[in-house]
Amino acid sequence: MVMKFKNKPDHSRYDVVVVGGGHNGLTCAAYLAKAGKSVLVLEKRPVVGGSAVSQEVFPGFTYTVCSYVVSLFRPHIVRDLELARHGLEIIPLESSFSPLPNGDSLCRWGDPHRTRREIARFSAKDAEISTEFSLAMSQLARFTKSIIDNPAPNPASLNPGELVQAFRASQGLREANADQRFTYMKLLTMSAADFLDQWFESDVLKAPMSVSGIIGTFLGVRSPGTAYVLLHHYMGEIDGAMRAWGFSKGGTGGISEAIARSALSYGTEIVTEADVSNVIIKNGKAMGVALQNGDEIQADTVISGLDPRRTYMSLIGEEHLDSELTEQIGHYKFRGSSGKVNLAVDKLPEFVSRPGDGPHLYGDVAIAPSVQYLEKAYDQAKYGEFSERPYINMVIPTLVDPTMAPPGKHVISCFVQYAPYDIKEGASNWPQKREAFGDAVVDTLSEYIPNLKDSILHRQVLTPWDLEQEFGLTEGNIFHGELSMEQLLYLRPAAGWAKYKTPVRNLWMCASGTHPGGGIMGASGEMAAKAILGRHAA
Amino acid sequence: MKHQFDVVVIGGGHNGLTNACLLAMSGKRVVLVEKRNDLGGLAASIEFEPGFKSAGIWHETGNVTEAVMKLLRLDSLIQNESETVYALGESGRIAPVSGPVDRTVFGLNEVSRADGKGYLRYREFMRRIRPVISRFLTERPLNLMAVESEAPMELLTRALGLRRLGAHDMVELLRVAPMPVSDFLSEYFESDFIKGALSLNSLLGTFAAPRSPGTTTNLLMHESMSGLSIKGGSLGLTDALIKRARDLGVSFRCGQAVSRILVDNKSVEGVELENGDIVKVAAVSASINPKTVLLDLLPVAALTHTTADRISNFRCNGTTAHLLLAVDGPVLFEAASKDQTISHARIAPTLDHVEKAFDAVKYRGFSEAPVLDITIPSIERPNLAPDGKNVVSVMVSYAPFEPEGGWNDAARATLTNSVVDVITEFAPGFERRVIATKLSTPADLASEYGLPGGHLHHGEPGLDQILVRPIPECFDHTTPVQGLTLCGSGTHPGGSVACMAGALATHENLPKSKVRSDAA
Ligand SMILES: Cc1cc2nc3c(=O)[nH]c(=O)nc-3n(C[C@H](O)[C@H](O)[C@H](O)COP(=O)(O)OP(=O)(O)OC[C@H]3O[C@@H](n4cnc5c(N)ncnc54)[C@H](O)[C@@H]3O)c2cc1C
Numbered sequence A: 001m002v003m004k005f006k007n008k009p010d011h012s013r014y015d016v017v018v019v020g021g022g023h024n025g026l027t028c029a030a031y032l033a034k035a036g037k038s039v040l041v042l043e044k045r046p047v048v049g050g051s052a053v054s055q056e057v058f059p060g061f062t063y064t065v066c067s068y069v070v071s072l073f074r075p076h077i078v079r080d081l082e083l084a085r086h087g088l089e090i091i092p093l094e095s096s097f098s099p100l101p102n103g104d105s106l107c108r109w110g111d112p113h114r115t116r117r118e119i120a121r122f123s124a125k126d127a128e129i130s131t132e133f134s135l136a137m138s139q140l141a142r143f144t145k146s147i148i149d150n151p152a153p154n155p156a157s158l159n160p161g162e163l164v165q166a167f168r169a170s171q172g173l174r175e176a177n178a179d180q181r182f183t184y185m186k187l188l189t190m191s192a193a194d195f196l197d198q199w200f201e202s203d204v205l206k207a208p209m210s211v212s213g214i215i216g217t218f219l220g221v222r223s224p225g226t227a228y229v230l231l232h233h234y235m236g237e238i239d240g241a242m243r244a245w246g247f248s249k250g251g252t253g254g255i256s257e258a259i260a261r262s263a264l265s266y267g268t269e270i271v272t273e274a275d276v277s278n279v280i281i282k283n284g285k286a287m288g289v290a291l292q293n294g295d296e297i298q299a300d301t302v303i304s305g306l307d308p309r310r311t312y313m314s315l316i317g318e319e320h321l322d323s324e325l326t327e328q329i330g331h332y333k334f335r336g337s338s339g340k341v342n343l344a345v346d347k348l349p350e351f352v353s354r355p356g357d358g359p360h361l362y363g364d365v366a367i368a369p370s371v372q373y374l375e376k377a378y379d380q381a382k383y384g385e386f387s388e389r390p391y392i393n394m395v396i397p398t399l400v401d402p403t404m405a406p407p408g409k410h411v412i413s414c415f416v417q418y419a420p421y422d423i424k425e426g427a428s429n430w431p432q433k434r435e436a437f438g439d440a441v442v443d444t445l446s447e448y449i450p451n452l453k454d455s456i457l458h459r460q461v462l463t464p465w466d467l468e469q470e471f472g473l474t475e476g477n478i479f480h481g482e483l484s485m486e487q488l489l490y491l492r493p494a495a496g497w498a499k500y501k502t503p504v505r506n507l508w509m510c511a512s513g514t515h516p517g518g519g520i521m522g523a524s525g526e527m528a529a530k531a532i533l534g535r536h537a538a
Numbered sequence B: 001m002k003h004q005f006d007v008v009v010i011g012g013g014h015n016g017l018t019n020a021c022l023l024a025m026s027g028k029r030v031v032l033v034e035k036r037n038d039l040g041g042l043a044a045s046i047e048f049e050p051g052f053k054s055a056g057i058w059h060e061t062g063n064v065t066e067a068v069m070k071l072l073r074l075d076s077l078i079q080n081e082s083e084t085v086y087a088l089g090e091s092g093r094i095a096p097v098s099g100p101v102d103r104t105v106f107g108l109n110e111v112s113r114a115d116g117k118g119y120l121r122y123r124e125f126m127r128r129i130r131p132v133i134s135r136f137l138t139e140r141p142l143n144l145m146a147v148e149s150e151a152p153m154e155l156l157t158r159a160l161g162l163r164r165l166g167a168h169d170m171v172e173l174l175r176v177a178p179m180p181v182s183d184f185l186s187e188y189f190e191s192d193f194i195k196g197a198l199s200l201n202s203l204l205g206t207f208a209a210p211r212s213p214g215t216t217t218n219l220l221m222h223e224s225m226s227g228l229s230i231k232g233g234s235l236g237l238t239d240a241l242i243k244r245a246r247d248l249g250v251s252f253r254c255g256q257a258v259s260r261i262l263v264d265n266k267s268v269e270g271v272e273l274e275n276g277d278i279v280k281v282a283a284v285s286a287s288i289n290p291k292t293v294l295l296d297l298l299p300v301a302a303l304t305h306t307t308a309d310r311i312s313n314f315r316c317n318g319t320t321a322h323l324l325l326a327v328d329g330p331v332l333f334e335a336a337s338k339d340q341t342i343s344h345a346r347i348a349p350t351l352d353h354v355e356k357a358f359d360a361v362k363y364r365g366f367s368e369a370p371v372l373d374i375t376i377p378s379i380e381r382p383n384l385a386p387d388g389k390n391v392v393s394v395m396v397s398y399a400p401f402e403p404e405g406g407w408n409d410a411a412r413a414t415l416t417n418s419v420v421d422v423i424t425e426f427a428p429g430f431e432r433r434v435i436a437t438k439l440s441t442p443a444d445l446a447s448e449y450g451l452p453g454g455h456l457h458h459g460e461p462g463l464d465q466i467l468v469r470p471i472p473e474c475f476d477h478t479t480p481v482q483g484l485t486l487c488g489s490g491t492h493p494g495g496s497v498a499c500m501a502g503a504l505a506t507h508e509n510l511p512k513s514k515v516r517s518d519a520a
């Protein structure tokens, strides 16, 4: 059951107002309320969660509308906010299945021995090296953890505190041996496909592995810099154990709702259908927020859970910024590249390559038959078209949580790339292309699942334009801005403003457009809260 | 035991020649072995049609540094002027994209005031970061893999060097370096053909396109170092290096490839030539691709598995073909005014056009509308062609090492014709003036110059292969084999600074070399 909230705040002033009830805004609110602040969260949509949201889009069918799997949600947040007690339940994904056009398929399992046997069907050499590869990646993933869990130090700062921080952040890496460093350097700089080429020979294996580097970005598997995200697969922490991906019960909205319940339990007020138009600024200082309906709410501290462009250009406004910062925010890239197709079906998909029900349906399904297929999908998107044969990552949440559909029926979530925001015809013409895009996805899937078309009861297609219109994601970027090197760490969202602060006093940022970036992690929300509390203490 | 020579230098390109000169200057007896009949490597002149000679494949000498030229005592060849490259755009647009700043800005203003202004900011940024880039490219590389040893202090000093830029420029440099060159150029320029032409400064010869992240680094390396040039261009440099080497007593064996490096107990013993001759020496300095040196010339047992694995992963996928044309009369670009002599032009009408040309090569195809870097060396050196005729030399991006179906006659003709067609679009009547052509595909370049993959930089200059070039075991030009040094473009700092790898490498053979003190 989707949680309901009130539509009017109880008071006209609070210690803290959080704009945007995405999972980061909620996390930030919960930490601050727990620390004793009076906190109000204002969310524009009728439900909280932002892109971590579950909604009953068609009667009886609950979609995990945008995001669909979790991996990097910080385990200490689960503990600090007692999320398990508030209903959070994450079930590990057991497999990753890649059907091939020739009727064969590769399934990677939670059990490494089983995976090795599968890989060996394509390459004995790859099967053998895969263990070594996983070990190498897991070791390096540990070094990366300290980067995610700490604010990003600015290398240009002369403040000794920052230098100590930088030193600490690099600690893991300093403990690495020369071999590990070489691999790490390559991960930071190489393309996912090139990096995997150095380990493996089988395209069938490399293609589905390489996609982790491109999810949510407007880059291809051959674009340098995409190798790094491979590590995230070895960093997933469910219940503190380093493991891959998991489903949240009830869809990813279950995560947001658990955080919302936790926040409520500490006294946070959450108001939905509250569209904030701007932050009230006097003498360079945030005094509160104004809503579209004209209401004003005063606050000592205002926190934006929106993306950098919305925060700087709408909530703050150019008149409060110096020209250099305006230029920096202007350079900050969004360029959404993904869409989503959610299906309600009356039959489980039946794959040519693995007919019938089976454990391969319980994990994620990747349509990524070859590196070339993926790269060609990207090439098409570069010039303003959606990929006719896209990369698709499909999950069937009802196999884990049957309550999301009526008995015997299922929901299917398909994440799709590439769907560039800037199509040739102009982004605002996406609505005319929406169904064609949906058809391309269903047609592609049907090549592997012949019974799919006939089983579809309902279909929801979200283009990048829809993500922008409905979820407030600028240019449909699912991570509040490209996760490219020039927009990460101390540069996210702008040099000098990467520590959740803004040039407006008492106005902070807490969402995916700040370090460490997008994905359901909670890290930005938590670190923003800590930055604010630290400052208040000083 | 006394041998006739102290060192064998393998390969007679700029780097091999530089290396040989510096070794000879330090008193070593040096013999240089070159596979081809001529010296100069990729910068050697070839007669491709009776009476028509090329000026080598690389023409620019903009990236020489004074320090190296001083070391070689060739600094008198340096001139303070870089050549003017013109960008050609659709609908008859033309603008300079290099050369003296004021003239370039003037020319750009004719096309777009914003681009004129952008160019000033662009040059200004390049000037400010030059000290940092220059240090990186002209000093011994840092061992990034062993930061626990002596290196922390060095790392710190270099980091402080970066800080000398000031917080603003330092952060800006770190921000832009990993960016795709398309994004970087778009922050400075608006005209597509200008962005296209400038992007080639970072892309020529590489397996990358404007949207490839990290290509801004290559642009910064190229643009912040450029400014000087050598009298007589690359041929002038080659001739001067050869003469210098001769004067210093370097011996030459041309027309003979080294087929093996002889190793005993992890130390160099000598080299064996193709004809079976053996030259006994205790030191070998190889300017050819490190992959060839380590995997083909050394005995298998000389390297560990890991080292062999790593070097075989060194990426050398050539993407660039070279077309020489013998032409009757001048090349008249439609957009040029009467008094404009154009000896270097680029046809890269938009960034997307460049990107699309690259897309083809990823799937082992080539574009029908290739991107061209065109030089006419016979304008400055009329003796390269008979009277009234010209030599046109074109770098063609992109062409794969091995296209689907191979480089058969049909494929070669298709590529040649599409180059002629593109030029004709911008220089009407050009096709009728063509007397002869000579196409070198990446595969041809590979066999002619001994370049694995046909890669003109001796290995992809991607960020990973810039930071550690070619592999950790050989990061400072040394190798696991005692007495074997690497000194070509496949080592630090790559092909981006002329002669620099050859100069930096000598320091390993010569602990008292002056390279470091002079470069510093
Ligand atoms: C299609 C899609 C698939 C994804 N898949 C995954 C996945 O499988 N795994 C994963 O880890 N991550 C995934 N992500 C990314 C992840 O969901 C996001 O990075 C994360 O949820 C962002 O959380 P946030 O709190 O930072 O911002 P958001 O969730 O964007 O929250 C911002 C909130 O602000 C609200 N808002 C906007 N404007 C206003 C206003 N003016 N006034 C009041 N409120 C406003 C919005 O309605 C929204 O609720 C996906 C994202 C998308 C879009």
Ligand SMILES: Cc1cc2nc3c(=O)[nH]c(=O)nc-3n(C[C@H](O)[C@H](O)[C@H](O)COP(=O)(O)OP(=O)(O)OC[C@H]3O[C@@H](n4cnc5c(N)ncnc54)[C@H](O)[C@@H]3O)c2cc1C
Pocket (backbone or CB within 6 Å): B010, B011, B012, B013, B014, B015, B016, B017, B033, B034, B035, B036, B039, B040, B041, B042, B043, B058, B059, B060, B061, B062, B063, B201, B204, B205, B234, B256, B257, B258, B259, B287, B288, B448, B449, B450, B451, B456, B457, B458, B487, B488, B489, B490, B494, B495, B496, B497, B498, B499
């Ligand atoms: C845009 C651009 C501009 C450039 N401009 C310049 C420039 O102006 N000046 C410059 O110097 N560089 C320039 N370069 C760099 C250029 O790419 C090369 O790096 C440079 O020419 C290589 O010199 P080298 O001596 O390392 O190798 P090469 O020139 O490749 O020389 C190697 C030699 O070794 C020989 N050889 C191969 N195998 C054997 C064997 N087994 N035995 C014996 N001999 C063998 C080959 O025949 C060849 O002569 C430029 C690069 C770019 C991208």
